[in-house]
Amino acid sequence: MTKIPDINACHDNPSWLYSDIVKDHFFRPRNVLIDEENYQSDGVGIVGSPACGDMMVVWIQVNEDKTRIKDCKWRTFGCASAIASTSMMSVMATEDGGMLLKHAKRLSPEAIIERLDGLPAQKYHCSVLGHQALREAIEDFEAKPAT
Amino acid sequence: MNTTTSSYQWKIVDKKVETPTVTSLYLEPISEKPNFIAGQYVTIQIPNIGPAEGKSYSISNAPHEAQLRISIKKMGNFSTAILNHQLGDTIFTSAPYGFFYPEPIDTNELVFVVGGIGIAPCLSIIKHLAHTNNPRPIKLFYSNKTTVEIAFKKELDTIAQDHPQLSLNYYLTQEETVNTDCITGRVTPEQIVSSLDNKAEAEIFICGAMDFTKSLWKGLHNAGLPQHQLYTEGFF
Numbered sequence: 001m002t003k004i005p006d007i008n009a010c011h012d013n014p015s016w017l018y019s020d021i022v023k024d025h026f027f028r029p030r031n032v033l034i035d036e037e038n039y040q041s042d043g044v045g046i047v048g049s050p051a052c053g054d055m056m057v058v059w060i061q062v063n064e065d066k067t068r069i070k071d072c073k074w075r076t077f078g079c080a081s082a083i084a085s086t087s088m089m090s091v092m093a094t095e096d097g098g099m100l101l102k103h104a105k106r107l108s109p110e111a112i113i114e115r116l117d118g119l120p121a122q123k124y125h126c127s128v129l130g131h132q133a134l135r136e137a138i139e140d141f142e143a144k145p146a147t
Numbered sequence: 148m149n150t151t152t153s154s155y156q157w158k159i160v161d162k163k164v165e166t167p168t169v170t171s172l173y174l175e176p177i178s179e180k181p182n183f184i185a186g187q188y189v190t191i192q193i194p195n196i197g198p199a200e201g202k203s204y205s206i207s208n209a210p211h212e213a214q215l216r217i218s219i220k221k222m223g224n225f226s227t228a229i230l231n232h233q234l235g236d237t238i239f240t241s242a243p244y245g246f247f248y249p250e251p252i253d254t255n256e257l258v259f260v261v262g263g264i265g266i267a268p269c270l271s272i273i274k275h276l277a278h279t280n281n282p283r284p285i286k287l288f289y290s291n292k293t294t295v296e297i298a299f300k301k302e303l304d305t306i307a308q309d310h311p312q313l314s315l316n317y318y319l320t321q322e323e324t325v326n327t328d329c330i331t332g333r334v335t336p337e338q339i340v341s342s343l344d345n346k347a348e349a350e351i352f353i354c355g356a357m358d359f360t361k362s363l364w365k366g367l368h369n370a371g372l373p374q375h376q377l378y379t380e381g382f383f
Binding site: 049053100102103105106107108109110111113114121124125132135 | 200246250357358360361364365368374375376377378379381383
């Protein structure tokens with residue numbers, strides 16, 4: 001009889017199986033923004049295109065002294081891994097009083113994947129979209145004239 | 148906004164074999180040459196071959212140079228199709244894109260940890276910093292399987308001769324060292340950390356195959372370097 005893989009042990013298994021944290025963020029994504037009309041963002045980043053299969057939008061608000069991310073919202077046309085990765089990224093960007101913009105520019109897929117307790121190797125590229133969109137959003141904010 | 152629609156046409160004006168598996172294409176813009184930041188990549192699209200969105204290749208020379216150099220490792224149908232192009236042929240790319248570059252105002256120690264063809268964006272940055280006489284201390288840890296697979300060794304050695312702030316460390320994982328400027332074995336996080344002038348300030352760029360990037364990121368993070376001092380570009 002074929003042994004059924006233990007889905008809870010997927011972090012030890014280089015396979016397509018997802019960790020519990022990935023599943024949690026996929027089924028209950030944090031910080032998704034549906035209605036951007038009523039959201040006042042300081043910066044917006046868009047990467048990918050529907051024609052390529054994935055598209056990601058990230059909105060950020062920064063704190064008063066313009067050094068930290070105060071809020072991070074996102075929406076994607078993407079797969080489970082892109083959803084879970086970006087959900088986790090939005091949590092990392094805003095926890096503990098918000099990430100410094102300088103540090104957020106260095107947020108890497110590896111850091112996000114570690115917090116997700118792993119991601120199938122074939123899905124690494126899905127974790128790239130979120131941090132690129134975040135970086136675009138920071139660039140967008142920094143390109144605006146100071147008010 | 149990042150889109151992968153081809154926006155630039157280039158003529159292939161030179162091809163240079165760098166190693167048995169890596170060949171550089173020298174591209175001349177047919178219309179205007181786009182500006183780029185050293186460390187960025189372009190996405191190449193070939194009709195009816197590979198993914199519709201194309202594949203990304205890092206630029207391996209510096210922004211001040213007249214031509215654009217793309218260094219491609221032959222490892223599948225797509226890269227083979229690109230390298231089958233002849234001198235004079237036209238190829239299409241996106242605008243340069245990516246964030247794998249140091250901030251120009253930073254002066255802290257810069258460390259590149261590179262596996263194989265991951266050298267391309269790092270070489271672009273090193274060439275740019277050397278060209279602009281940037282005094283920022285730079286350390287390169289460059290891992291390859293064998294001596295013949297070290298792409299751009301002569302170019303790096305030449306830069307280091309004129310720029311003593313650049314320190315080069317070559318690693319060979321599948322060859323006993325025959326030449327004194329290479330180290331046998333894998334580069335380890337401990338070796339990198341122990342070489343740092345100031346562990347709290349160094350900025351480390353890791354670039355290579357996904358497993359290499361993931362393993363070095365994890366090792367350096369476990370060695371006490373916070374995530375914001377570690378930045379990656381994984382090739383997949």
